[in-house]
C-alpha cells in the first residue's frame with residue numbers, strides 16, 4: 551500500500567523583510583499564494599528510510615537525511631514512537647532552489663503522506679507545528695490557497711482570493727541559496743533603519759477581489775534587490791516579461807525564479823513565448839493561482 555500527496559509551489563506576492571533577529575532569522579510579512587505547479591510525494595512501507603526523486607531537476611535534490619521529506623517522516627515517527635521505515639519517492643515538477651518552496655512542498659507532502667500511511671492521527675494543529683519546525687515556508691505548503699505569514703513566515707492567517715490569477719514563471723540557469731540572499735539583504739541594509747514588516751491592505755484587498763491590475767500595483771519583494779545583486783542577469787528576464795505585456799514582474803521569494811502576472815491565459819501564453827525565445831532563462835511555465843494545499847490523491 552502507498553499514499554501519494556500532491557503539493558503546490560508558491561509565489562510571494564508580498565515579502566516585507568524586517569531587520570535580522572538575534573536568532574539570525576528575519577521577521578516577515580509574507581503573503582503567500584499557492585500556484586498550480588506541483589510535486590507529488592509517494593510513501594510506501596520499506597525496511598528503512600529511503601528517498602528517491604524523478605524529474606528534470608532530480609539530480610540537484612539531496613537524497614539523504616537532510617531532505618525535508620526525510621526530516622518530516624523522522625519528525626512524525628519520533629512523535630509516535632515508531633520507525634520511519636518508508637520509501638519516499640518525489641516526482642518533482644517544482645524548480646529546485648528556485649524560491650518557489652519546492653523543498654518545503656516535499657516536507658509538507660511527506661508529513662501528510664506518512665500521517666495517512668501510518669494512521670498516525672496527527673491533528674491539523676500538530677501537523678502545522680511539525681511543519682513550522684521543518685522550515686519557515688513548510689506550513690504554507692500544507693495549507694495552500696493564500697495566506698499571510700508572520701514571524702519567520704510560519705504563523706499563518708488564511709486570506710480570501712476572489713478570482714483566478716494567471717502567472718508565468720521563468721526558471722533560471724542556476725539556483726540561489728535562501729540564506730545567501732538573506733545575508734545579502736543584511737549587507738545591503740547595513741547602516742539603514744529597517745522598518746517593521748507590515749502586510750499591505752491594498753494587496754490583501756486585490757487578492758480578495760481577484761483583481762489582477764490592483765494586485766500588480768501592490769506586489770513587492772524586499773529580497774529582490776538582494777537576489778538581483780547576486781544574480782544581475784535576472785534583470786534581463788524581468789525586462790523581457792514586462793516588454794511582453796506582464797502586468798508586473800518580480801523575483802519569486804528569494805529567487806532566482808522570476809514571476810510574471812498576466813491579465814488572462816492568452817496574455818500568459820504570449821509572455822511565456824517571449825521568455826522562451828529570449829534565451830534569458832532555462833525553462834518557462836504557466837500556472838494559475840490559487841492552488842489547494844497538500845492533498846492526498848485517491849489510491
Ligand code: C5P
Pocket residue numbers: 574575576577578684685686687701702703728729730732
Ligand atoms: O526556515 P528555513 O529553514 O526555510 O530558512 C532558511 C534560511 O533562510 C534560514 O536559515 C535563514 O538564513 C533564512 N531566513 C531568514 N528569515 C526568515 C526565513 C528564512 O533569515 N524569516
